[in-house]
Amino acid sequence: MGKSTGFLEYNREVPKDRAPLERIKDWAEFHLELPEEKQQLQGARCMDCGVPYCHSGMMIAGGASGCPIHNLIPEWNDMIYKGLWKEALARLLNTNNFPEFTGRVCPAPCEGACTVGLNEPQVTIKVNECTIIDHAFKEGWITPTPPKHRTDKKIAVVGSGPAGLACAAELNKAGHNVTVYERADRIGGLLMYGIPNMKLDKIDVVQRRVDLMTAEGINFVTSTEVGKDYPVAALTADYDAVVLCGGATKPRDLPVEGRELQGVDFAIDFLSANTKSLLDSNLADGNYTSAKDKHVVIIGGGDTGTDCVATSIRHGCKSVLQLEIMPKPPATRAANNPWPEWPKTYKLDYGQEEAVALYSNDPRQYCTTTKKIVGDANGHVKEVHTVEIEWLADEAGRMIMKEIPGTEKVLPADLVLLAMGFLGPDDLLVDQLGLERDPRSNVKADYGVYQTSVDNIFAAGDIRRGQSLVVWAINEGREAARSCHHYLKTK
Structure with missing residues (x-):
């Protein structure tokens, strides 16, 4: 206290x-x-x-x-x-x-x-x-603290997001020889390329921590996709144990008419390319999708959608709307959302706050679903057709979505960004390793144990639990390291 x-x-x-x-x-x-x-x-x-x-x-x-x-x-x-x-x-x-x-x-x-x-x-x-x-x-209190003694065990951590970095840090503290593999050109996973710079500085915050970990003896390998650039056979032969921390990287798609049109992109691709171009050239190289002078429609009301709002505004978009399929949250806790549950209340996040300052209104439209996307003669998006919905309980008490007649709208759109979450891990490495999956396609490994169906392979973070928070990824990375360490002590 x-x-x-x-x-x-x-x-x-x-x-x-x-x-x-x-x-x-x-x-x-x-x-x-x-x-x-x-x-x-x-x-x-x-x-x-x-x-x-x-x-x-x-x-x-x-x-x-x-x-x-x-x-x-x-x-x-x-x-x-x-x-x-x-x-x-x-x-x-x-x-x-x-x-x-x-x-x-x-x-x-x-x-x-x-x-x-x-x-x-x-x-x-x-x-x-x-x-x-x-x-x-x-x-100046944070300085490198490499372990005083090293074991003869070699561990590969695949993925350098928060779970991978936490796992590598803990295994390194135990004295093991840790190599982290990252398919992108920079270390950090979603910390580097999934979260915009205005929320988390990449050089002064993320890279600073990576440099500390390097000084502590962790080996980082970038631009290397395990299973493609580095064969699985070599991985399992070269290391005593492997911890998979590759995240849930399959974005949820939108199966509507017009999805294939130019200018309809996944939000994570939009954000990642923007950050890479920002770091490489301060956006001078043009290797990103710009929202400048465009009507932007973002489908999805979560944090990723908010980041797209803020990024589009910084590009100089003409307008920005964020479509949310769920109802607008109440100002205070509802009766069915008591303490200490997470408060599902309305808040104006940084991106929406910027939109209000610029356009005088919250860009979110609640209880709205997309019916179709329409393009021009050149195959480029020009409109998003929507309808308002209401949520009603069926006979079993489940909430179902019902369209409200007469609420159809046509929104101008030069850029549509899909920010509807993620479905699970990429298949390449998981399939090559022959790992068992859970019903949601995640790598099957019990929470608290993290051991997969293959003896010396562990999994932690979003690749195991599905899309979640950075803090959950750190939790799982730390615990998976502990489990892996105990496993190695018996070998």
């Missing part, structure tokens, strides 16, 4: 972001910082709640409640309040390999389960976490 009466004395305060109309002019991170003394008071708001759910990491009603990596949140909140920054850092790094990532991009299920949030605005856990690690980097 922080101060026993802190939550009564101090209001929740988060750092202001750069003004929307200012930040859309560049690709820099938009978050600012509170003065240190004010941040300490935010730590003071952590109350003596008896049973803190903030670090529980449970799944309730299909969503995460509390921190999946079980961060010791009340402890480091107390240390922040007391100005014990080094002690807070030690506590934070005890459970989280990369707080500079989660402190920026995690949706903070910890805050949804904060006890203060029952009656007052919850503790600023996410900002507190980010402040600890950023303060530590500024003070």
Whole structure:
């Protein structure tokens, strides 16, 4: 806890972001910082709640409640309040390999389960976490810590997203010889190419951590797709164990008329190409799809859709709409969404905030589904035809979608981006290894064990659990490393 009466004395305060109309002019991170003394008071708001759910990491009603990596949140909140920054850092790094990532991009299920949030605005856990690690980097406290002793075991980690990096870090700490394979030209997986630069800086944040891990003895191999550029036979012959952390990389498609038209793209391809071009040439090479002067329609209402809104605005789009098939969430928790469940409430994320500042309205259209996409004589998209829907319970109590007659619309569209989530891992490597899959096509490996149907092959992160949060990927990467380590001790 922080101060026993802190939550009564101090209001929740988060750092202001750069003004929307200012930040859309560049690709820099938009978050600012509170003065240190004010941040300490935010730590003071952590109350003596008896049973803190903030670090529980449970799944309730299909969503995460509390921190999946079980961060010791009340402890480091107390240390922040007391100005014990080094002690807070030690506590934070005890459970989280990369707080500079989660402190920026995690949706903070910890805050949804904060006890203060029952009656007052919850503790600023996410900002507190980010402040600890950023303060530590500024003070020079984060330095390479390679293991003092090495084993003779060699482990390949396939995929360098948050699960792969966490797994590699933990196995390296144990002294094993770890090589991470990444098919892209840069390390980081979705951290590098799936999340835009304005949310997570690639050089000053992601590459900084990769450089630290390299200095600690981890070997990174880029531009190498295992199963294609590096044969599976060589992989299994060269390593004592393999941990698959390749993610859920198959984007969900939209089976409607006109899907094949030019200008209808997957959101992840749009975002990845933009970031690569930004890093390679500051967008000078033109190796990306530009939304400049285009009417953009984004199909999908999640974080990826929000990132497409923000990216399109920075390109200079003419307009942007985001179609969401679900109803607009309520302003406060519904009766069937009690604490400590994740609060399914309305929020204006950074991309929508920028759209409001620029166009004076939230770009999201709720309860809307796409009927067809229409192109011009050259085979390029020009319209999206939609209809509003309502959700009704059938005889079995299941919610079904019903179109509302007379609500059809035709939206102008020069660029359509599909941001409807991901279905599972790519097939190439999984099939070559002959791994068993679960009913959702993910690699089958029990949670907490992570061992696949092949003895010395493990799986962690989205490749095992399906599309999820960065913090869940870190959790699984850490635990898979522990399981792999125990396996190697018996060999």
